[in-house]
Amino acid sequence: MAGHPTFGVEEEFLLVDPDCGDPVPLNTRVAVLAEDSGADLQLELTSCQVETATEVSDSTEDLRAQLTRLRRITSEAAEKAGARLLAAGLPPTVPHEFPITDSDRYGRIADRFGMVAHEQGICGCHVHVAVPNREAAIRVSNRLRPWLPLLLGLTANSAIYRNDDSGYASFRQVLWSRWPSAGPPPHFDSADDYDGAVRRMRDIGAMLDDGMVYWDVRPSANFPTVEVRVADVP
Structure with a gap:
């Protein structure tokens, strides 16, 4: 390259009540309003969340401008929908169960994984870096594994959970790690080795599809990139 x-x-991002901070299930409405302003939001597992994605960038200046624009559009859309956009690993208040977004796939995930799915009203930041091929993606992922705790420590902002100090700088990461397909990935010898591990997890029911590879760093399933997923959203 x-x-x-x-x-x-x-x-x-979380969508919360502007007065009390409770999560509100308005992601579909916010996504429609944001689309009118030129931002294509993704609906997350819970209906209290949305996700933005930048275009491919080759400079930090351009990336910053894109992130600022997307946050502005999404914040304005949330306000129009009667909510406030919150960039934080965890919401100020946590319901017993987060409502699940109305989609067939998310419904199947919730049915299969129960409370683990219903407690995932949490927000991270995912950084994609281009690589020439999948073998390079595996090598880069392997090299990044020892640095994942440092990257998490630099971004952690979710210590408070249910109005109490959790004892963890990122309790979001603790909640996220309850998925059987989450956490630091093992070392892989090759792309075939990686594909075999993913196939075995899918076969035993640890995940429904390849989109549920939730490791902290992974070769992207959709782009020629390595995706670093360990950070709390800043």
């Missing part, structure tokens, strides 16, 4: 790699960022 000539020159420095390109990159992109996905940010997850």
Whole structure:
């Protein structure tokens, strides 16, 4: 790959009541309003969340401008829908169960994983960095594994859970790690080795599909990138 790699960022956000901070299930409405302003939001597992995604970028200045624009549009859409956009790993208040977004796939995930799915009203930041091929993605992922705790420590902002100090700088990461397909990935010898591990997890029911590979760093299933997923959303 000539020159420095390109990159992109996905940010997850909470939608909360502007007065009390309770999560509100308005992601579909916010996504429609944001689309009218030129932002294509993704609906997350719970209906209290949305996700933005930048275009591919080759400079930090451009990336910053894209992130600022997406946050502004999404915040304005949330306000129009009667909510406030919150960039935080965890919401100020946590319901017993977060409502699940109305989609067939998310419904099947909730049915299969129960309370683990219903407690995932949490938000991370995902950074994609371009690589030349999948073998390179595996090598980069392996090299990044020892650095994941540092990257989490630099971004952690979710210590408070249910109005109490959780004892963890990122309790979001604790909740997220309850998925059987989450956490630091193992070391892989090759792309075939990685694919075999994913296939075995799918076969035993640890995940429904390849989109549920929730490791802290992974080769992207959709783009020629390595995706670093360990950070709390800043």
